[in-house]
Amino acid sequence: MEEVAVVGLGAVGSMALWRLALRGVPVVGFERFGPAHSRGSSHGETRMNKIIGDQPAPYKPLAKRADELWHDLERETGLELVVESGGLVIGPKRGPYVTRARRLAEAQSMPYEEIDAAEVRRRYPAHAVEDGDVALVDPHAGYLRSEDGIRAALTRAEALGAETHFGAAVRLVSDDGADGVLLSIDGVERRFRRVVLSAGAWIPQDLPGAVPVAPVRINATWFRPEGGDVPLDAEHFPVFMRELPDGRIGWGFPQVSDRGVKIGLHGRYGTPVADATANDRPVEAAEVRAISAYVRDAFPGLESLPSTAVPCMVTWAPDETFAIGSPRDWPNVVVMSACSGHGFKYAPASGELAAQLALGEEPYADISAFDLTRFEPEQEARA
Numbered sequence: 001m002e003e004v005a006v007v008g009l010g011a012v013g014s015m016a017l018w019r020l021a022l023r024g025v026p027v028v029g030f031e032r033f034g035p036a037h038s039r040g041s042s043h044g045e046t047r048m049n050k051i052i053g054d055q056p057a058p059y060k061p062l063a064k065r066a067d068e069l070w071h072d073l074e075r076e077t078g079l080e081l082v083v084e085s086g087g088l089v090i091g092p093k094r095g096p097y098v099t100r101a102r103r104l105a106e107a108q109s110m111p112y113e114e115i116d117a118a119e120v121r122r123r124y125p126a127h128a129v130e131d132g133d134v135a136l137v138d139p140h141a142g143y144l145r146s147e148d149g150i151r152a153a154l155t156r157a158e159a160l161g162a163e164t165h166f167g168a169a170v171r172l173v174s175d176d177g178a179d180g181v182l183l184s185i186d187g188v189e190r191r192f193r194r195v196v197l198s199a200g201a202w203i204p205q206d207l208p209g210a211v212p213v214a215p216v217r218i219n220a221t222w223f224r225p226e227g228g229d230v231p232l233d234a235e236h237f238p239v240f241m242r243e244l245p246d247g248r249i250g251w252g253f254p255q256v257s258d259r260g261v262k263i264g265l266h267g268r269y270g271t272p273v274a275d276a277t278a279n280d281r282p283v284e285a286a287e288v289r290a291i292s293a294y295v296r297d298a299f300p301g302l303e304s305l306p307s308t309a310v311p312c313m314v315t316w317a318p319d320e321t322f323a324i325g326s327p328r329d330w331p332n333v334v335v336m337s338a339c340s341g342h343g344f345k346y347a348p349a350s351g352e353l354a355a356q357l358a359l360g361e362e363p364y365a366d367i368s369a370f371d372l373t374r375f376e377p378e379q380e381a382r383a
């Protein structure tokens with residue numbers, strides 16, 4: 001029997017592979033597509049890193065560990081993965097989003113500066129704000145280079161001895177207790193003592209006793225300036241979360257490529273995905289209407305039609321919280337679902353947890369809020 005397999009080498013799986021290989025554990029990673037591909041949930045240049053207001057209490061230890069590990073990975077590979085560009089939470093002064101972010105920042109003693117609309121216009125001219133708007137300026141927010149981060153973890157894991165297989169789709173056949181887990185990799189069987197299942201949108205929706213997770217299709221969209229001289233670099237257009245007076249909330253990133261700035265809508269929307277492998281059909285005009293309207297209202301200096309739009313997937317748990325643990329009947333399988341739209345920043349911390357759980361180590365954080373079986377009594381009552 002082999003030692004540990006990691007199924008799915010996206011954001012979480014690549015990091016789990018690295019953390020296991022670092023411990024000297026013989027580990028094999030399987031990925032159905034190529035390294036840092038664009039068919040899952042982790043592509044599109046950038047992902048937001050910690051910004052005030054986005055870290056409810058159970059995620060705090062993960063945020064701290066992720067911060068350390070992102071920097072470790074940078075040191076180990078010599079690559080710049082974390083860009084601390086600063087960030088903005090913008091909206092009406094008493095609006096729900098700004099109010100919640102301000103409250104969380106104060107409760108967690110996170111430093112920020114609150115500026116009024118005139119100052120927003122002066123410092124961040126691409127944002128067309130109303131007189132009653134404010135911005136909370138977070139000096140430590142920023143973004144992560146998403147594909148680079150995955151590639152870095154894979155390269156590092158391989159250098160530490162991990163075996164990787166790309167273009168390799170895995171099926172979990174059975175968990176045979178002391179005899180480990182039988183996997184079928186494109187028809188070839190291999191048996192492992194423990195398996196980390198970090199398959200993102202492909203994590204089965206009906207694992208026995210587990211939180212039901214479900215992927216939806218949303219798109220990543222980029223917008224270019226409409227002529228003129230709109231500064232879109234990180235200093236003038238840092239990462240942001242922005243609530244409009246009518247309640248729509250969007251997020252965005254500075255320009256890092258000739259696609260323009262990436263802007264998207266926050267919240268639960270999108271089309272349910274029945275088959276994650278078939279989510280690669282091109283983005284249709286109707287799918288970008290809402291984000292185009294948001295861009296038109298918030299950024300009049302940008303073209304409102306995206307220069308580029310690519311499909312992506314977010315996987316949701318009903319309570320919008322990670323799902324971690326072993327399903328009933330699969331005690332040797334550790335499911336790591338970074339579900340609910342904010343999993344990238346924590347990926348190294350999730351990978352570390354996966355390694356600890358797979359090896360029977362004490363996890364570095366209290367993960368009871370993420371328990372995979374937390375809905376089980378409800379599910380049983382419904383059955």
Ligand SMILES: Cc1cc2nc3c(=O)[nH]c(=O)nc-3n(C[C@H](O)[C@H](O)[C@H](O)COP(=O)(O)OP(=O)(O)OC[C@H]3O[C@@H](n4cnc5c(N)ncnc54)[C@H](O)[C@@H]3O)c2cc1C
Pocket residue numbers: 007008009010011012013030031032033039040041042046047048049168169170171198199200201202203218219220264312313314336337338339340341342343344345346
């Ligand atoms: C548009 C968008 C914006 C986002 N913005 C942010 C943000 O700003 N900040 C943030 O922190 N998070 C953000 N998120 C969420 C974050 O990107 C995800 O939580 C995270 O990337 C999920 O990582 P994952 O490893 O679970 O999934 P993935 O990276 O998709 O990895 C799963 C992998 O498993 C592979 N796989 C599946 N089944 C099998 C199989 N049977 N055999 C072998 N391989 C298999 C897949 O091919 C895939 O590579 C965003 C998500 C989207 C879609």
